[in-house]
Amino acid sequence: MYIFRIDNVIEFLFENASNISFTEKGIIRLGEFVTIQRKGGDGKHINIPKTDWNHPGNQLQFKFSPLKFAEHIESTNAIKFCTIDY
Numbered sequence: 001m002y003i004f005r006i007d008n009v010i011e012f013l014f015e016n017a018s019n020i021s022f023t024e025k026g027i028i029r030l031g032e033f034v035t036i037q038r039k040g041g042d043g044k045h046i047n048i049p050k051t052d053w054n055h056p057g058n059q060l061q062f063k064f065s066p067l068k069f070a071e072h073i074e075s076t077n078a079i080k081f082c083t084i085d086y
Helices: 006-015 066-076
Strands: 002-004 020-022 028-030 034-038 060-064 081-083
Touching (some): 002 006, 002 066, 066 081
């Protein structure tokens, strides 16, 4: 188990988010560990038109890759962390 100080993690992610790219499917990559994409769903059970901002399909999903992040931090020692073996 890895334990990180959240302020160190946020600072690290902020500094490394300058590398912004787009995948073929339109997913936005912020650095190596965070992606943003439009929330899916056909909305068959939702009575809100898809053109309305309140429709769930118009929301965004933010995804973080914790294992990839932890492996990178462990190999580069970019920020302080501790591990717990259980």
